[in-house]
Amino acid sequence: MYAADNGLNRLTRLAKALSDPNRVRALAALREGELCVCQLIDLLELAPSTVSKHMAIVKMAGLVESRKDSRWVYYRLAGAPHDEAAGQLLKGAFEVVKYDPQIAADNTEMQRIRAGYADERCSAQRDRTASSHG
Amino acid sequence: MYAADNGLNRLTRLAKALSDPNRVRALAALREGELCVCQLIDLLELAPSTVSKHMAIVKMAGLVESRKDSRWVYYRLAGAPHDEAAGQLLKGAFEVVKYDPQIAADNTEMQRIRAGYADERCSAQRDRTASSHG
DNA sequence: AGTATATTTCGCTATATGACAAAATAACGA
DNA sequence: TCGTTATTTTGTCATATAGCGAAATATACT
Secondary structure, eight states: OTTOSOHHHHHHHHHHHTTSHHHHHHHHHHTTSOEEHHHHHHHHTOOHHHHHHHHHHHHHTTSEEEEEETTEEEEEEOOGGGOHHHHHHHHHHHHHTTTOHHHHHHHHHHHHHHHTOSSOSOTHHHHSSSOSOO | OTTOSOHHHHHHHHHHHTTSHHHHHHHHHHTTSOEEHHHHHHHHTOOHHHHHHHHHHHHHTTSEEEEEETTEEEEEEOOGGGOHHHHHHHHHHHHHTTTOHHHHHHHHHHHHHHHTOSSOSOTHHHHSSSOSOO
């Protein structure tokens, strides 16, 4: 696993992962369940390459895991068994942003994105019959 | 107070504060009680200006408070009443570094620094009779 | 095979960060 | 008042980071 070394290095990696608002927005969105990169692109409105790098950073920090389903890569929050301390840290982070208006807006927006609103990018939303997507 | 605004901004400031190992070392040392800047300089072995800036960053994040006693500026961890969420975050951070060898070494070293070992810089350690210093 | 879609890697630019030394402040002591 | 000590501010440098677009990869569909 990525998260094995020295406590200080690990904390540094975790804190850096949490020190960018767009990464925190992505993590917050993942609380409702896994998302593919294209959905996160829709939410954050950043270039695909940028989102990809952000997700690589939170993954290296051990905060998320990913799986690949055909064309899509799905990210989800890392499971509890992984690391108690990191879980506590993340919980504290979510607590801090609990009432943040951007996070609230993202929540609403994510519902639309998950529902698969028509005429948007990330055609995965509507092209797949009724699969696990979303 | 510094810590009043938007949750995402606040979290970003907190996470950045925790994303440098030297700042975390300083915060960990402060768990045992307040320290003046010169003591932190002895511990971290960084230039005074560097330590000063580090402490300004953790103060802006709301993690520490300071008081000035004549020539010296003492920093301490911010009191509990300030912010439940930030406290939880910091607690998680300390949990992550619980078994870090550098933090353990710092603990030992801090005992010596607090005791006021002879022939070191930060003369405050020994010049003052038996004052609150340390 | 060839096209389209999803994601990542690479190359680049602008800005942020951490380090130091030197200068500026603040406060004490002779 | 002058010199000393503690701290902060300022200027500078090297490196890290976040962003994008273009190119590379991976997979599906025709």
